[in-house]
Amino acid sequence: MTGPEPLLAGRSGMTGTEPLLAVRDLRVTGRDTELVRGLSFEVNRGEMLAVVGESGAGKSLTARAVLGLLPPGLRASGSVRLDGQELCGAPQRLYQRVRGRLVAFVPQDALSVLSPVHTVGDQIALAARSVRRLSRGAAMERAVAALDRAGIPDAARRARAYPHEFSGGMRQRVVIAMATVNDPALVIADEPTTALDPLVQDRVLRMLGELRERSGAAVLLVTHDLAVAAAHAERVLVMYAGRLAESGPVGEVLSHPRAPYTGGLVASARMTGRRLPSIGGSPPSAGALPPGCAFAPRCPAAADACRAREPQPYEAGDGRLAACHRLGELPDPVTELFEES
Template identity: 60%
Template sequence: MESEALLSVRDLRIAFAGVEAVRGLSFDVRPREVLALVGESGAGKSLTARALLGMVPEDATTSGTVTLLGDTDLAAQRGLHIALVPQDALSALSPVHPVGDQLAAAVRSVARVSRKEARARAVAALDRVGIPDAARKARAYPHEYSGGMRQRAVIAMATVNEPDVLVADEPTTALDEERRDQVLRVLGEQREALGAALVLVTHDMDVVRDHADRVLVMYAGRLTELGPADAVLGRPRAPYTAGLLASLPEHDAPRRRRLPALPGTPPAPGTLPPGCAFAPRCPLAADLCHREEPEPQEVEGHLVACHHWAELPHPAVDLFQEKQHASS
């Protein structure tokens, strides 16, 4: 892991009632990069993202370290050096206060400035994300904004204090393709303008392909694969990554082509099988996989947690396509 890291996570573990939902996760976020966290529902992506901001639920037990700019006091840095772009823009904004007042309050929570200065920064932030007539719209309430404008407003709130790291938790969920692209464009423009890093939680591999520099694939609370996005998507080394990619439609493929699907479902925390958690669903699983959980190892620039990565064919998605064909 590079010493140039802006944010470092080491052996992060998050448990509820003694059951671990995030299990020994370690990774770095580098300056200005886009790191995507990918995996099926229940993989621990959103919980990990919240841990980066010191926002783990009160009933959780945590261990390991998260260090931002050399400091482990995440609560003190939240809103100033690291900020969240939440999934649900409507619930993220208070319905009883004008949008501009909410952004101004975010400014004054971390900076000793006058109300007038905080207001000016709020209007400027709304203007930067493309909200027309920002001074007037700053006086409006969230219900007076369109859905797309609310999405822009929460990006403005996250960026108003010019943080070093943005954490976007599924920011495009339930959006149509056009609005998804608009939100990602605005988010990318703000990240570039600030020179900030972005941790992007998503289940959309097309978003990863188009926007991420590196990708961390999670399964059952652990790292499965981590590496440059083009390398991981172009030649995955973990069977789980290959299975995710195999289930994506190809843009030039016939519409009637049956997409392969990962067999089974991810295990719930507390119901993990012995050995590799993915073994019951993996076409390459052997006796070793059912006995010993693989540790991440460096493989051609990737980190891969798999006993049999060397046996994965290229292209790896063929393994799942062939299995689907054989079972049909």
């Protein structure tokens, strides 16, 4: 079995103008263990890229590596270019200049970034003044406008309220208002709707869509929810064990996956036959990866070559990449590997 031709080093599979964010061979290492292992991807101006995968795949670490906000003891290597500037390995003073101005972060837990002793208006105004030379009054006007765009009713009055006076969904809107008050070019949202009910979740995601329409911002959305990715993103990056499993246009990847891992995720998200399909076993820990393809122990189509060497991302047609030695040999659709006959 010779397999498909591997993707040439340095190529992204994308064409056109220079991407807003270009990540090349990103590695996140801690205590001699690689948690993100040679990941490359792009985010184009004005688009939403969804990063999906099981817990422990490296999604949030990837987002934090881009932001320069890795936990203590972890370090990033490779290349992270944002609007032409190299950030990987850059001093913190450079990150401090680009955070808020070029890139903003929306975390999963709004209370982790909101101070309980300051009004939401003061906190958003402070974010505005950290980037722009504004008077207190002008900064507060900008904060109220951001709250209004975020769908907070009676924004001028609610700007004087404290975080505990807002519901969970409203707090998340406040955090998005804070992140976008300076119209950043890129918003990185790490599971921003996990704890919200479906109706509020949809409103929050629509906010991010409205931001893109208004300012042309790009969004890097980390999510475990394939339905969210399908409904709101143009492209998707599927991660497994710190590496790319598959990437490409979201409609193509999620409706017609090529990599077995993606097929397992898609099958697990829908009921077929008498049971809900699932991927057997558990993801490996970063310090105990199996030889060859990290997914091989869980893959119903694994062959000897899969257990011998790790696959590189291969061209899979239509601007897609897939890391699988057996592309072209598997059932079509590959979800059949996980579905009950």
